[in-house]
Every structure is written in C-alpha cells, then in structure tokens.
Amino acid sequence: MRILFADKFPETAVAELKHKGHNCVLQPDLNIDELDSVLAEYDVLVVRSTQVTKKAIEAGKSLKMIIRAGTGTNTIDKDAAAARGIYVCNVPGRNAAAVAELAIGLLIAIDRNIPDNVKALRQGKWNKKRFSVAVGLKGRRMGVVGLGAIGLEVLERAHAFGLELYVIERPNRWRETHDRLVRIGGIKRVSGLKELAERCEILSFHVPSAVATKKMVDAELLARMPVGAIVINTSRGDIVDEEALIKAMDEKGIRAGLDVFRGEPSDGEVEFQSALARHPNVYGTHHIGASTDQAQAAVASGVIEILDAFSRGNIQHCVNMDT
Incomplete structure (x- = not known):
C-alpha cells in the first residue's frame, strides 16, 4: 500500500512497514492547506494532529483509510470520509499512561506552584516565603470524569x-472497567457531574470531543465547585x-492545568493568542499529553496492527462506519 505520514512517526515503525512491502512517505511538515495537493496518490493517510478536511478527503482519489495515530x-x-467509503480508524488506549502522567504532573505543578518557582529562579530571585504555600494532595477529594483508558490510569496514579x-x-x-475500579479500591460513587463538582476540590476531565461534552465545564458547573478548586483538562479544548x-x-480563585485549548494550532510552531492560556491561574502545556x-x-505499534489487519481484509477500530 502507498502510505502517507502527514505528522512525525517513529523511524523504526516506518522501516518495519517498508520491510512488509509498503511504500511509505513521510511529510511531517505538511499543513492543512497543502494536504489536498499531495493526497491523490495514496491509499492510506496517517495523522496525529494534522487536520483532515472534506477538501483533502475529496482530493484523495485512491484513499481507502485514514488512521489517527492516537x-x-x-x-x-469523518462524515466526508464515510460518504466516500473511506475508513477512519484510531488507536485507542496506547497513549493512556502518558496522558495520565501529564494530568498528575499538572496537578502537582498547581499545588506546589512549580512553574512560578522555576520562573523566579531563572530571573535570579529567591522567595521561599512566597512559594512555601501549598495544600498538598493527600486526602483531598478528586473527581475523575471519563473512565476510558486514560481516566482509569489517572485514578490509579x-x-x-x-x-x-x-x-x-x-x-x-x-x-472490565468495573473490575478495574474494584482493584484500585476505595473509589466513591456519585449520581452525576453536578454532585461531583460540589463534593470535589479537584476535577480531572478525560472525555472525547462530542456534542454531549461540548462546554461541559461551564459557568453552572464551576459555580458548584469550592473556592480555590482545581480543574485539569487533558482531553479536548x-x-x-x-x-x-x-x-x-x-472571582473564586479556581486554578487550572490545561493541555488543550479552544482553537489551538495544529502546526508545530506558530503564534497562539489565548486569553485563557495567558491567565495567571493557568498552568498550560502545548497539547503534549501523548508526546512521549x-x-x-x-x-506506532497500534498503527501497524491496523495496517496488517487491513492488508488481510479486516478493519480495526473504525469510528465512522459499521464494519
């Protein structure tokens, strides 16, 4: 198969696919406007953060599958792909540990003011009194929203x-989820998101982008959270x-650890003006949750498994059509 990688992909995995007889081309610097001009000759497109528009999909005259490496x-x-009979597949769960590590890292960074500590030292300033203010994590009430692979990894940590x-x-x-919750042990259940916000000092969100989740962290939910509460979001902006x-x-001293933002760029290095990202109560990262x-x-191993299955006439992890 002719496979285009429009984002970075491990060289060892590309070498393995070439050894299997596939024609692999890496163009990790393609932007959204260039993709449609090169896609016509490929059977499979593999992306990480690159946006795949209807225009690009329609330009893929030979395109049979799009794989999201994540x-x-x-x-x-996905609808445009389905209309042309193109499978959109993903690789669920393989990056769960990395995203969970970042979520916990953001939580610790907020509690101990780590980025501000580092910034002060780099500016040649020593201020132990200012930075000796932290609550600590042990015994604090934390709610985890979304119990897919990432949410479960966050709970364990x-x-x-x-x-x-x-x-x-x-x-x-x-x-399987129920059994894993039992193995972790001591997890309390509440009736819904509103009760979770009222009970917990920390909320960590691990949900997909969907109609049901759009702006689920809204004014009403935030009003129910305690003063000085913490919001962690490593899912979607x-x-x-x-x-x-x-x-x-x-108004109430909420603090946030965010790996994702509304309208965040898909390109590697561009200007990004965000009032939220600039807010002093936000410790933000550049959507790097899975970037280990x-x-x-x-x-990459999951992508290879999908391609191997496709070569045999089987479809794995398709998200836009019944298979």
Whole structure:
C-alpha cells in the first residue's frame, strides 16, 4: 500500500512497514492547506494532529483509510470520509499512561506552584516565603470524569498519592472497567457531574470531543465547585467554556492545568493568542499529553496492527462506519 505520514512517526515503525512491502512517505511538515495537493496518490493517510478536511478527503482519489495515530478523531471530517467509503480508524488506549502522567504532573505543578518557582529562579530571585504555600494532595477529594483508558490510569496514579477519589455512577458500566475500579479500591460513587463538582476540590476531565461534552465545564458547573478548586483538562479544548473558566478564576480563585485549548494550532510552531492560556491561574502545556517516546512507540505499534489487519481484509477500530 502507498502510505502517507502527514505528522512525525517513529523511524523504526516506518522501516518495519517498508520491510512488509509498503511504500511509505513521510511529510511531517505538511499543513492543512497543502494536504489536498499531495493526497491523490495514496491509499492510506496517517495523522496525529494534522487536520483532515472534506477538501483533502475529496482530493484523495485512491484513499481507502485514514488512521489517527492516537485516540481523538475530532480533527478529521469523518462524515466526508464515510460518504466516500473511506475508513477512519484510531488507536485507542496506547497513549493512556502518558496522558495520565501529564494530568498528575499538572496537578502537582498547581499545588506546589512549580512553574512560578522555576520562573523566579531563572530571573535570579529567591522567595521561599512566597512559594512555601501549598495544600498538598493527600486526602483531598478528586473527581475523575471519563473512565476510558486514560481516566482509569489517572485514578490509579491519584490513588497512589492518597487522594480521596470520586467517579460518576454508571449502572451499565463495562465489566472490565468495573473490575478495574474494584482493584484500585476505595473509589466513591456519585449520581452525576453536578454532585461531583460540589463534593470535589479537584476535577480531572478525560472525555472525547462530542456534542454531549461540548462546554461541559461551564459557568453552572464551576459555580458548584469550592473556592480555590482545581480543574485539569487533558482531553479536548472544546469541553471547556473558556470565558466561564476565566470568570471563575477571577472571582473564586479556581486554578487550572490545561493541555488543550479552544482553537489551538495544529502546526508545530506558530503564534497562539489565548486569553485563557495567558491567565495567571493557568498552568498550560502545548497539547503534549501523548508526546512521549514510550507512548509514540505504543501508538506506532497500534498503527501497524491496523495496517496488517487491513492488508488481510479486516478493519480495526473504525469510528465512522459499521464494519
């Protein structure tokens, strides 16, 4: 098969695919406007953050499959692909540990003011009195929203820090998820998101981008959270009402650890003007949750598995059509 990689991909994985007889081309510097001009000759497109528009999909005259090297597929026009019989597949769960590590890292950074500590030292300033203010994590109430692979990994790590953990009760929860919650132990259940916000000092969100999750972190939810509460979001930027979060940070001292933002660029290095990202109560990162060598190797392995299956006439992890 002719495979185009429009984002960075491990060289060892590309070499393995070439050894299997595939024609692989890496063009990680392609932008959204250039993709449609090169896609016509390829059977498979593999992307990470590159947006795949209807225009690009229609230009892919030979295109049969688009693989998102990760979980979320909100940057791909899945309906346009389905209309042309093109499979959109993802690689769920392989980067869960990396994203969970970042979520916990953001939480610790907020509690201990780590970025501000570092900034002061780099400016040649020593201020132990200012930075000796932290609550600590042990025993604090933390709610985890979204119990896919990432949410479960976050729960395991938060449990190790001694946090009091809460999740939303789901009577029809998958048995595998239920069993893992039992193994972690001590997790309390609440009836819904509103109760979770009222009970918890920390909320960590791990949900997909969807109609049901758009702006789920809104003014009403933030009003229910305690003064000085912490919001962690490593999922998608559109689940947060950014204006409401800014207001809550200004009025009640909410703090936020964010790896994702509304309208964030897909390009590697560009200007990004965001009132939320600039807010002093925000510790932000550049949507790097899955950007570890370990995670990328695991995701690459998943991509190879999808391609191997496709070569045999089977479809794995398709998200836009019944297979």
